[in-house]
Amino acid sequence: MTSGAVSATIDLDGPVNLRASLECGQAFRWRRVDASTVRWPADVDRPDKALPGVPIVYKGVVQVKGLPVALFAGQDAPVTSTIRAVWESRMASGSDIEAAVRRYFSSDDDVGAIERSLRATDPVMADAVPFSSGLRLLNQDPWECLASYVLSINNSIPNIARSVEYLARCFGADAGLGEAGFPAPRDLAAQDCATIRQSKCGFRDRNLKDAAEKVAGGEIDLAAIAQMPTGQARESLMTIRGVGPKVADCVLLFGFHRLEVFPVDVWIARAMSQLYLGGRPVTPRVAREEGMRRFGALAGYAQEYLFYKVRNAKP
C-alpha cells in the first residue's frame, strides 16, 4: 500500500453482501484478496481512530466522473449495511469516490424492502432470497458492461475476466493501486481484430470491435439509450454484432439499472422450467416472459437470487 491511501466507511442504506454481489457473474473485475495484506489507513470519517482489520476484502475498479479508480472494498461480516473502501488519494476527491461507490452499489435501491417483497411472492423466492441476502444489482459503467457481455457469449466467467483484465492493462488508463480501467470505446476501436484477439477472446474479437466502433462513432449513443424506454433501448443494443436478447438484457440490468428485465441464460431457463413451469421444457423467450410477468418491477433482483441459488446450492 502506498502512503497516499485513504479509507472511508460508506453507508449503503440497507444490507450488502459483497461476496454475493461481486461473485454472481454480473461484474468481471473484482477479486477477493487476502485481507491480511490490506493495511487500512485512518478513516476519513474517523481520522483519530485506526481501523481494525477487515475480514472480507475485494479489489476492483469503478468509474468516478468518467475516470477509473481502483479500490479495495471490504466488510466486517458477510452481510452489513456499510462497506469500507480504500483508494489512492491522488485519484479523485474523497466525496466523489464515496458518491461513485454508493451509486455503484445501488444505494438508492431499498434492498431490505425488495427482499421482503420477493420473499412474500412465492415459496421459491422465500427459499432463494435468504440464500444471498444483501446481493445488490450493481450500477456499472454502461460501456464496460456492454463490452464485458459481448465477451461473455459462449464463454466462461474466468475467461471473460481474463480478457477484460488483459484489455484494461493494454489499452486502459491508470486507476491507481496497480490497476487500469477498461479502455474507452475509441481506444478499442483503434485496435485491429488480431490485437484484440490477444486477450484470448477468440471469435468474439470482431463483435467487440463492432461494439467499440459503433459506440465510438456515435451510431450507438449510450447516453441516449439511458433515456429510452427499455424496449427501444434493447432494440438499439441488439444492432451490435454479438448482442442478442440475453446480452442486451444483461447490459440493461447491470449497466442501465432497468430492474424490470429478466435475462435468461441456460441456468435460468432450467430453473424457470423446474421451479415454475412443472418441468416442461421452455424456450428462453418463454422463460423471460414468465419471469417478467411474475416479478414485474423486481424481475432483475428475482433473477439474481434465482441464479445465485441454482449456481451455488449443493446438489
Added chain:
DNA sequence: AAACAGGTGCTAA
C-alpha cells in the same frame, strides 16, 4: 483425450 460448457449469427425449413 474426447467431451463438454456457453449465446449468437446464419441458413434452411
Added chain:
DNA sequence: TTAGCACCTGTT
C-alpha cells in the same frame, strides 16, 4: 418462429 450447426478457449 424455430431447428441445427459453427464458433474459441479452457477444464475435466
